[in-house]
Amino acid sequence: MSKPDAVYFFGTCLIDLLFPRAGLCAMRLLEREGIRVIYPQEQTCCGQPAYNSGYRDEARTVARAQLDAFPGDIPVVVPSASCAGMLRVHYPRLFAGDADESRALDLAGRVYELTEFLIRVLDLQPADLGSPLRVTLHNSCSARRELGVADLALDLLDRLGNVQVIEPDHAYECCGFGGTFAVKQPEISAAMAADKAVAIAATGAPLLVGQDCGCLMNLEGTFRHRGSGPEVKHIAELLWDRTHDD
Amino acid sequence: MTTELRARIADALGNERVRANIRRALDGLVVKRLSAFPDEEELTRLRGQGEAIRAHALACLPELLEELERNCTANGIRVHWAETCEEANRSVLGILHRHDARMLIKGKSMVSEELGLNTFLEARGIEVVETDLGELIVQLAGERPFHIIAPAIHKDRKNIAELFKERFPELPYSEDAEELTASARELLREKFRGAVAGLTGVNFAVAETGTLALVENEGNGRMCSTAPDVHIAVTGIEKVIARLDQLPPLLTLLTRSATGQAITTYVNMIDSPRREGELDGPGEVHLILLDNGRSRILADPELQATLRCIRCGACMNHCPVYTRLGGHAYGTVYPGPIGSILEPQLQGLDRVGELADASSLCGACGEVCPVRIPIPQLLNRLRAEGAGEGPESRVPGRGSRRKPLQALIWRLWAWVHASPRRYRLMSGMLGRTRRLASRFAGPWTRSRATPQLASESLHRLAREEGFSDDRP
Numbered sequence: 001m002s003k004p005d006a007v008y009f010f011g012t013c014l015i016d017l018l019f020p021r022a023g024l025c026a027m028r029l030l031e032r033e034g035i036r037v038i039y040p041q042e043q044t045c046c047g048q049p050a051y052n053s054g055y056r057d058e059a060r061t062v063a064r065a066q067l068d069a070f071p072g073d074i075p076v077v078v079p080s081a082s083c084a085g086m087l088r089v090h091y092p093r094l095f096a097g098d099a100d101e102s103r104a105l106d107l108a109g110r111v112y113e114l115t116e117f118l119i120r121v122l123d124l125q126p127a128d129l130g131s132p133l134r135v136t137l138h139n140s141c142s143a144r145r146e147l148g149v150a151d152l153a154l155d156l157l158d159r160l161g162n163v164q165v166i167e168p169d170h171a172y173e174c175c176g177f178g179g180t181f182a183v184k185q186p187e188i189s190a191a192m193a194a195d196k197a198v199a200i201a202a203t204g205a206p207l208l209v210g211q212d213c214g215c216l217m218n219l220e221g222t223f224r225h226r227g228s229g230p231e232v233k234h235i236a237e238l239l240w241d242r243t244h245d246d
Numbered sequence: 247m248t249t250e251l252r253a254r255i256a257d258a259l260g261n262e263r264v265r266a267n268i269r270r271a272l273d274g275l276v277v278k279r280l281s282a283f284p285d286e287e288e289l290t291r292l293r294g295q296g297e298a299i300r301a302h303a304l305a306c307l308p309e310l311l312e313e314l315e316r317n318c319t320a321n322g323i324r325v326h327w328a329e330t331c332e333e334a335n336r337s338v339l340g341i342l343h344r345h346d347a348r349m350l351i352k353g354k355s356m357v358s359e360e361l362g363l364n365t366f367l368e369a370r371g372i373e374v375v376e377t378d379l380g381e382l383i384v385q386l387a388g389e390r391p392f393h394i395i396a397p398a399i400h401k402d403r404k405n406i407a408e409l410f411k412e413r414f415p416e417l418p419y420s421e422d423a424e425e426l427t428a429s430a431r432e433l434l435r436e437k438f439r440g441a442v443a444g445l446t447g448v449n450f451a452v453a454e455t456g457t458l459a460l461v462e463n464e465g466n467g468r469m470c471s472t473a474p475d476v477h478i479a480v481t482g483i484e485k486v487i488a489r490l491d492q493l494p495p496l497l498t499l500l501t502r503s504a505t506g507q508a509i510t511t512y513v514n515m516i517d518s519p520r521r522e523g524e525l526d527g528p529g530e531v532h533l534i535l536l537d538n539g540r541s542r543i544l545a546d547p548e549l550q551a552t553l554r555c556i557r558c559g560a561c562m563n564h565c566p567v568y569t570r571l572g573g574h575a576y577g578t579v580y581p582g583p584i585g586s587i588l589e590p591q592l593q594g595l596d597r598v599g600e601l602a603d604a605s606s607l608c609g610a611c612g613e614v615c616p617v618r619i620p621i622p623q624l625l626n627r628l629r630a631e632g633a634g635e636g637p638e639s640r641v642p643g644r645g646s647r648r649k650p651l652q653a654l655i656w657r658l659w660a661w662v663h664a665s666p667r668r669y670r671l672m673s674g675m676l677g678r679t680r681r682l683a684s685r686f687a688g689p690w691t692r693s694r695a696t697p698q699l700a701s702e703s704l705h706r707l708a709r710e711e712g713f714s715d716d717r718p
Binding site: 064 | 252255256259566567570571603604605606607608609610612613623626628629630631632633635636647653656657659660662663664665666669670673676677689690691692693694695696697698699700702703704705706707708709711713714715716717
């Protein structure tokens with residue numbers, strides 16, 4: 001796809017309520033590239049929590065509201081691989097045989113995960129203004145496996161000339177978030193998060209970045225509970241922070 | 247979650263030694279698999295081929311099973327059909343009685359675990375001897391297999407040395423793997439010599455030739471299927487494939503996915519009892535084909551993919567939940583991701599449906615499955631089945647996991663999130679209190695600090711920074 005004039009921004013409920021700065025930085029990045037960023041105020045949540053809990057009717061009800069909120073043929077940029085995966089991969093399943101199936105397929109075809117859009121559509125060449133920094137990257141399972149965009153986050157970090165990325169041990173493994181899994185199976189989730197936290201801390205990097213705020217919330221909470229760990233940022237925040245003058 | 251499962255999970259997570267053992271062993275298997283598939287394109291091609299072969303077999307399963315029966319019978323193999331585990335167990339017992347066999351030597355067979363065969367036979371005075379080293383170890387320990395291809399993967403050498411000392415005090419104590427193996431070999435040779443009947447599983451049953459393919463590394467499968475006068479093979483009806491030329495790609499996928507081996511030490515191709523003029527081999531070969539709910543799974547176009555499984559165990563080796571819990575915590579014969587989709591369909595969602603919840607849906611299982619079973623998608627489907635939502639089905643226990651309070655919460659959640667106005671009201675309220683809804687308190691905060699709600703939502707910040715809300 002060539003660079004569009006305008007994009008929709010689907011902020012995700014997690015970013016909306018807990019990490020709005022991540023969404024704001026992503027929107028500023030897109031705007032700086034000369035794209036009109038539309039933030040539909042009608043958007044709420046992609047419906048994934050209910051969908052992954054087996055409550056498909058409830059998920060469909062919420063998903064339908066998003067079909068209404070993002071009409072037309074404008075691309076939809078999502079700063080979360082998990083929510084982008086819900087819109088792209090699962091909406092067509094959720095609406096199979098439904099009156100809104102074609103609207104769901106249409107939306108699915110317009111969805112871009114943020115790093116995917118920045119690299120594949122914009123070929124972003126950020127000018128790194130920051131001082132040398134070591135960071136470690138946590139790719140979400142949705143980025144790695146569902147959308148296959150894990151390499152793109154690394155690519156973006158590499159394009160920041162002064163950032164050195166250190167990969168943690170068992171990088172391919174889930175952090176234990178898994179949405180409602182973290183609440184339904186707290187012990188297993190905590191065991192996974194603890195191992196991930198140890199592996200990340202062992203890199204010695206003072207900053208952890210990722211493209212999914214679910215994982216980052218899980219890991220940041222684990223670090224805070226343990227009383228030590230790196231600072232945590234969404235990749236959009238790091239990109240914005242290092243490429244603009246205050 | 248039932249208290250039984252919660253207790254098993256707590257036990258598993260608390261056992262540092264076992265956790266270290268399985269992590270070490272499974273990490274090893276992950277690396278071996280990776281180096282066995284150096285060419286990603288070739289792996290993609292092979293997985294596509296494996297999926298197609300298995301999907302084709304399932305698409306014409308009734309015809310293939312009839313063809314298998316015809317060709318096995320023509321080769322002199324006696325075919326028995328068992329709709330239930332009880333029927334299969336009775337079949338085995340009947341054969342043993344006819345031959346006056348008081349002992350059964352066994353090669354590795356997960357279907358025999360599904361049957362509960364050992365318990366069934368022992369209750370009827372038959373001695374059962376596991377001859378696969380891992381199976382022997384768990385049998386001696388009075389346990390169940392921990393992993394479908396590596397039954398004793400949770401035990402280290404010291405565990406095994408102590409177990410042998412306890413069970414065979416006459417043997418010299420050793421923690422040396424080779425010496426322990428040699429001891430087991432001596433013990434088992436005696437059993438092989440005296441056995442009238444041997445039982446094995448089957449990896450693939452080839453319809454066009456009536457051949458039973460069985461792969462193994464220790465030679466005990468060959469011993470069990472050739473040394474005694476009677477060989478009984480047990481398998482699920484889904485293990486049939488159409489043609490002999492489909493076997494090599496499946497074996498390649500199976501052994502590389504399971505242990506990273508290009509080929510196993512033994513590849514047994516069993517197509518008849520001892521023929522006239524042959525010096526060895528069993529006088530009788532029996533094939534028991536077990537349904538036990540598989541026909542019902544086959545009838546569902548989406549869930550049918552469960553039956554493509556070739557039992558390599560790669561899904562467990564790569565599963566972050568299995569890696570932490572191990573096989574016993576699941577409380578089922580088939581543990582790990584494949585177990586979490588298969589067991590609820592075999593036993594019912596009312597009995598073990600909670601296993602479908604024990605996954606973060608990270609997708610690692612689906613990524614490595616050699617026959618591309620979409621395990622995360624099927625876990626999601628079974629969660630919907632548990633809640634009684636999604637397409638009509640015959641999954642036993644459908645709707646049994648729907649709890650009134652939970653259903654009410656999701657209904658409320660949908661009511662709020664389907665309306666931009668209600669959603670804004672809720673987020674505004676949350677923003678003012680800056681305290682997160684109680685759903686995150688409790689379990690979440692035991693190991694994590696509570697997330698801090700932002701004072702201003704992105705909705706508000708976007709408006710304040712002048713981002714357009716104009717939709718064309």
